[in-house]
Amino acid sequence: MTIASEPPKAGFRLSQLIYDTRYRSLTIQVIVFMLFMAGAAWLVDNTVRNLQVLGKDFNFGFLSNRAGYDIGQMLIPYTNDSTHGRALLVGLTNTLWISFLGCVAATVIGVFVGVLRLSRNWLIARLMTVYVEIFRNVPLLLWILVILAIFTETMPAPNAYKVAPDTGVAGQEMLFGMIAPTNRYTAIPAVEFANSLGAIATPLAPLSLNFLLIVAVLIGSVLVNRRLLARARRIQEATGVRPVTWWQSLLVLVVPTAAVLVALGFHLSVPELRGFNFAGGTNVSNSFVVLWLALSLYTGAFIAEIVRAGIMAISRGQTEAAFALGLRPRRTMSLVILPQALRVIVPPLISQFLNLTKNSSLAIAVGYMDLRGTLGGITLNQTGRELEAILLMMLIYLAISLTISGVMNVYNARVKLKER
Amino acid sequence: MKTSVFLGTLTAAGLAAGIASAATLDDVKARGELNCGVNTGLVGFAAPDANGNWSGFDVAVCKAVAAAVLGDGSKVKYVPTTGQTRFTALASGEVDMLARNSTWTFSRDTDLKLDFIGVNYYDGQGFMVRKDLGVSSAKELDGASICIQTGTTTELNLADYFKANNMSYQPIAIDSNAEGEQQYIAGACDAYTTDASGLAATRAAFADPDNHIILPEIISKEPLGPAVRHGDSEWGDIVRWTLNALIAAEEYGVTSANIEELSKGTQNPEINRLLGVEGDLGKMIGLDNDWGKRAILAGGNYGEIFAATIGESTPIGLARGLNAQWTQGGLLYAPPFR
Numbered sequence: 190m191t192i193a194s195e196p197p198k199a200g201f202r203l204s205q206l207i208y209d210t211r212y213r214s215l216t217i218q219v220i221v222f223m224l225f226m227a228g229a230a231w232l233v234d235n236t237v238r239n240l241q242v243l244g245k246d247f248n249f250g251f252l253s254n255r256a257g258y259d260i261g262q263m264l265i266p267y268t269n270d271s272t273h274g275r276a277l278l279v280g281l282t283n284t285l286w287i288s289f290l291g292c293v294a295a296t297v298i299g300v301f302v303g304v305l306r307l308s309r310n311w312l313i314a315r316l317m318t319v320y321v322e323i324f325r326n327v328p329l330l331l332w333i334l335v336i337l338a339i340f341t342e343t344m345p346a347p348n349a350y351k352v353a354p355d356t357g358v359a360g361q362e363m364l365f366g367m368i369a370p371t372n373r374y375t376a377i378p379a380v381e382f383a384n385s386l387g388a389i390a391t392p393l394a395p396l397s398l399n400f401l402l403i404v405a406v407l408i409g410s411v412l413v414n415r416r417l418l419a420r421a422r423r424i425q426e427a428t429g430v431r432p433v434t435w436w437q438s439l440l441v442l443v444v445p446t447a448a449v450l451v452a453l454g455f456h457l458s459v460p461e462l463r464g465f466n467f468a469g470g471t472n473v474s475n476s477f478v479v480l481w482l483a484l485s486l487y488t489g490a491f492i493a494e495i496v497r498a499g500i501m502a503i504s505r506g507q508t509e510a511a512f513a514l515g516l517r518p519r520r521t522m523s524l525v526i527l528p529q530a531l532r533v534i535v536p537p538l539i540s541q542f543l544n545l546t547k548n549s550s551l552a553i554a555v556g557y558m559d560l561r562g563t564l565g566g567i568t569l570n571q572t573g574r575e576l577e578a579i580l581l582m583m584l585i586y587l588a589i590s591l592t593i594s595g596v597m598n599v600y601n602a603r604v605k606l607k608e609r
Numbered sequence: 610m611k612t613s614v615f616l617g618t619l620t621a622a623g624l625a626a627g628i629a630s631a632a633t634l635d636d637v638k639a640r641g642e643l644n645c646g647v648n649t650g651l652v653g654f655a656a657p658d659a660n661g662n663w664s665g666f667d668v669a670v671c672k673a674v675a676a677a678v679l680g681d682g683s684k685v686k687y688v689p690t691t692g693q694t695r696f697t698a699l700a701s702g703e704v705d706m707l708a709r710n711s712t713w714t715f716s717r718d719t720d721l722k723l724d725f726i727g728v729n730y731y732d733g734q735g736f737m738v739r740k741d742l743g744v745s746s747a748k749e750l751d752g753a754s755i756c757i758q759t760g761t762t763t764e765l766n767l768a769d770y771f772k773a774n775n776m777s778y779q780p781i782a783i784d785s786n787a788e789g790e791q792q793y794i795a796g797a798c799d800a801y802t803t804d805a806s807g808l809a810a811t812r813a814a815f816a817d818p819d820n821h822i823i824l825p826e827i828i829s830k831e832p833l834g835p836a837v838r839h840g841d842s843e844w845g846d847i848v849r850w851t852l853n854a855l856i857a858a859e860e861y862g863v864t865s866a867n868i869e870e871l872s873k874g875t876q877n878p879e880i881n882r883l884l885g886v887e888g889d890l891g892k893m894i895g896l897d898n899d900w901g902k903r904a905i906l907a908g909g910n911y912g913e914i915f916a917a918t919i920g921e922s923t924p925i926g927l928a929r930g931l932n933a934q935w936t937q938g939g940l941l942y943a944p945p946f947r
Contacts, residue, residue: 243700244722244840257765259780269768346796373754373781373797465753465799466779475797556782562759567782570693570760573721 251572265394280563288546294485299492324490333483340475344372367459374474376460376467383454476555488545499530532605539597633844645671646704649689653810653925663687666918667708669908677900682907692760708835712762722839726849731931733827735805747826751776756798766829813924854901857943858910865909
């Protein structure tokens with residue numbers, strides 16, 4: 190009797206690609222991959238052909254041409270004599286700046302609201318629910334427009350602050366004598382120094398040495414303060430008594446910085462109405478504030494839900510154990526619950542940060558000149574380089590998103606449960 | 610096997626997509642409708658009424674071309690385009706021609722691959738301010754916030770003008786004329802700048818037009834004209850000579866009132882050629898001999914269109930100025946119909 194399980198000796202047949210389960214999935218994958226590549230090739234080929242028909246070439250030379258237009262909001266020096274490449278950088282820094290501030294504010298709002306929504310206080314919990322539901326369920330663009338309308342319709346025009354020559358009374362008083370909200374911008378005092386140490390010229394923007402010095406002193410103070418606290422902890426562990434450190438900390442943190450500020454001649458320059466607009470201070474444009482508020486409140490609502498989910502994922506036993514050890518509710522939250530909740534919270538939080546960054550391109554609705562406004566708006570129009578500008582813009586957003594994602598993944602790796 | 614058939618189809622589709630927009634005249638005739646890119650809404654130039662019927666100075670050019678090509682001035686599909694989308698819409702073939710207050714410039718004519726076929730309105734950039742601002746000249750606008758439409762030549766002119774006069778300003782970028790109107794009324798900007806004709810049209814739509822003035826300075830040359838895609842000269846010729854027919858008709862005194870009379874034949878051979886009584890001008894551009902007559906009948910000659918849409922008897926109240934015939938001291942000058 191022969192053994193039936195001996196494998197067939199016959200060679201490989203083509204039909205095996207379809208009927209043999211060992212090869213079938215590979216066959217399907219190869220076919221799908223080929224179709225995908227063919228589709229991509231068709232798109233590229235079609236683009237090249239159509240560009241030829243239109244007689245347009247594909248090059249990025251326009252980035253080094255003179256831009257010729259002015260930009261309302263900028264973080265780095267720019268004039269209409271700068272290049273389109275420079276205008277791109279202005280837009281990029283504006284995008285990054287609003288995204289960064291938006292992410293920070295959205296996180297703060299989200300954590301507070303998420304925690305408060307679980308509060309035992311009925312009113313607070315319901316109020317937070319109302320906030321989350323109305324912001325989460327109305328499109329962001331509508332929020333931006335609503336907030337913009339509130340700003341432009343309810344705030345006074347700059348000339349309302351004009352002092353009438355006959356009575357000597359201003360139509361509208363400035364807040365604290367130094368802040369003037371208007372329907373275009375909020376004029377706030379600018380920080381100025383009587384003595385300047387000069388500036389380092391960098392390709393992006395001149396870096397003020399005064400600013401660097403203050404930052405260096407602040408970092409130094411914080412480092413010294415940490416050593417102070419570490420010493421206090423050592424003493425506490427050795428003797429059980431924690432030495433009083435608050436006045437030392439205060440001294441270390443405040444005095445050096447204050448001394449530097451006095452030495453540099455720090456003062457505030459109060460804005461005043463000159464001609465049509467305020468000058469002398471800093472004008473924070475409404476388009477920026479509106480966009481920032483809308484992005485933060487909208488994304489904050491989503492983050493609140495993520496935070497709530499993260500907290501609810503931690504078992505009730507953890508809280509009870511912490512209470513049994515004598516921890517108060519606030520410390521229980523900050524020392525026991527939130528650190529564990531973070532590993533549930535961080536991955537979806539990354540998506541929210543990415544969303545906020547990409548949503549910042551709605552800036553066009555309020556005339557805030559972000560990357561979409563400069564490169565994808567005016568530069569694209571003035572040069573007629575649609576394909577190049579849009580591709581470049583996609584590439585830049587992709588790079589920003591991947592960077593945020595990478596940084597947050599590193600953070601996630603640090604806070605996740607260490608398995609030993 | 611199946612894959613290769615599929616690939617073949619794909620390639621064919623790619624080829625077809627590549628050469629779709631070669632002969633615009635054939636496309637328009639086959640479609641039975643002219644796709645005309647117009648402003649999103651600028652009273653007097655191109656704006657829909659309550660029933661969705663478009664009318665205006667630019668719209669009249671679309672109607673004349675449709676009448677010349679298709680024999681019916683109403684066979685037009687109006688595609689509203691913003692300052693940002695207009696040239697892309699034309700280049701991609703979404704519209705057959707653009708009649709949308711677009712300035713004829715060197716780089717648009719060459720680098721953007723457009724062909725401006727003439728000028729239907731000689732304009733210049735101006736400023737509008739509130740009367741109570743107490744400003745009487747653009748030179749007094751130092752430090753002002755100025756609303757400006759993005760993607761336009763006005764943006765560049767503004768930067769140049771303020772630099773040349775050593776003044777500063779705060780640009781407030783807006784997307785369309787409607788948004789500019791709203792921002793200006795809300796006081797988000799001290800001045801609104803665009804073509805002087807556009808300012809007049811915008812002001813006419815205000816509830817209180819008398820409280821706003823247009824400053825006397827005209828800071829640029831803005832020859833506004835219809836545009837077509839570069840590379841289809843036959844189509845460009847049709848649009849160019851339709852516009853010229855409207856202008857020439859005014860010069861020769863051909864109006865919608867007397868055109869039937871004149872098309873029976875006159876002593877003036879130029880009028881006869883224009884109206885197709887004599888010669889074969891229509892055949893030379895691929896149309897029949899009545900094309901000129903139909904174009905003029907669609908909305909009247911240039912002067913009649915001007916008077917009915919933006920002239921002094923309308924709320925917009927623009928004077929002919931540079932847009933008078935050359936015989937009247939203006940710049941309108943149609944080449945001979947011969």
